[in-house]
Amino acid sequence: MAYWTLLKKELWSIFVSPVAYAVLTACAFSISAIFVYCFSAINQQNVTSISVLQATATLPTFWILVMFQVPVMTMRTFAEEFKMGTMEMLLTAPIREWEVVLAKYTASLIFYTLAWVPLAVNVFYLHVLTNPPVPFYVWPATLTFLAIFLFGMFFVSVGIFTSVITRNQIVSAILAFVFIFVYFCIGLLSYLNLDPWKIAVFGFSFTLDVREIASYMSALEHLTTFARGIFDTRPVVLYVSGTMLMLFLTQRALLARRLQS
């Protein structure tokens, strides 16, 4: 299938460039620094893998890293191909648009996932290198990574979408950054003490509970809940459907761009 050929090529074009290794190295350093900082900041008496991951997930620096990392990883995907003009060659081959979209998305997601390997290594070292060993809990640790993967999956699809609607990589990165930033901030609304809004439209009246909606969308809350070892299906549904929506929009935008170019 053309998808595999395209995926291979996408991975190749990510990892042939030194930028990829610079990004991975920068991520490894920042993640390790954040982790070590969190480890040293919490009370050494009751330190466990759970408490360190909890601390990591609530650190603003951690989220700033996510907000920068995703746009940098996705900005090149479509924008560059349009700029080089290779899109014309690609789309005149007997392949479908969605295969291109899916291949680019998967490659970026693999890149994103790789960037989180250092966190796993840190958690592992925390257990192995300490004496006495810091207690390690498999389930909460696994769920933490699942949460990071889930919102990453959605954010990467956003990045892919912003890449297809712009011709310039930097503009694409800025748009993706703004989207992720705003999305994250909406989640923060759940910590404010907002009263539910009462809305009446044409005689129908209903209440809009901003706090509840915000907490449903809060990536921060998802991560901290998962890190405590509590599995919740709602974020899974949210992120999977958000991703599908974004990928669908990307495919439409790719078509529309071809049509108007």
Added chain:
Amino acid sequence: MIDVQNLSKSYSGHRAIQNLTFEVRKGEIVGLLGPNGAGKSTTMRILSGYLPPTDGKVTIAGFDVVTESLEVRKRIGYMPEKVPMYPDMRVNEFLRFRAELKKIPSRRIRARMDAVKQLCQLGDLERTIIGTLSKGTQQRVALADALIHEPELLILDEPTAGFDPTQIRAARELVKELSSHHTILLSTHILSEVEMLCTRVIIINRGRIEKADTPQNLTRMVRGGHYLKLEVKAAKEALISKLEAVKEVEDVEAIPHEEGWCTVRVYSAPGVDVRDNIFQTILKEQWQLREMTTVRATLEEAFVELTQD
């Protein structure tokens, strides 16, 4: 093979092509000619399935380019005008990638790659990074890509732009060779090439078809482009009066020059051969004759005449 009906394309209000209707039959080599901005590339991009038409219908090998785009794309080898390339790929990697995209069975890929590398003279460049190749060579890589899946139809947008004279000649040989298995639609600004290669020419100007015919017919249509050139030793007035009397001659011009010689142009209707009659007259008058040539208009002259306002 190609059937184009009332094809139009607007770019956000600007009309690039209007109401094109033409067809290309299997086995033909058709040249698409026209001045810059005439709409050649636009037409080819629509045929290749990259751009959708604003209006009209295009079928290739019986498939509609819009609704059955995938089937169409399987059957054509398209070489875009600006050859876009992945600059970091090696020639071999690129060809393999394209071959896989075009769904050539994996056991045949090697053979096809070798074949197109040989056709496009890329044999010793297979490990070179595309970004470091010269423009003409990149162009050959793009041509190799267009050929790799043995398409029934080749759509080549200015395939020889950027080639040196040797390469142009090689490309001409290649196109001739390819024409035994492929139908070819190409655009170019090198008219001598078209005269030698194409079985038919479509001239478009400002998005409309001016003329579609064989190169021979097109050159014949040029006004004053077809005449007999003579060098005769005789007086100008005598020449004009005697030669104009010859059957089927329409017009005679004579320019006297050194030692009583005159350069004479004898015009006749297209397709009419007056050489015998002229020669008989000259013999009868006992004039001295040192040159007689038929001058034909070039395609270039036809092109200029058809596309100027």
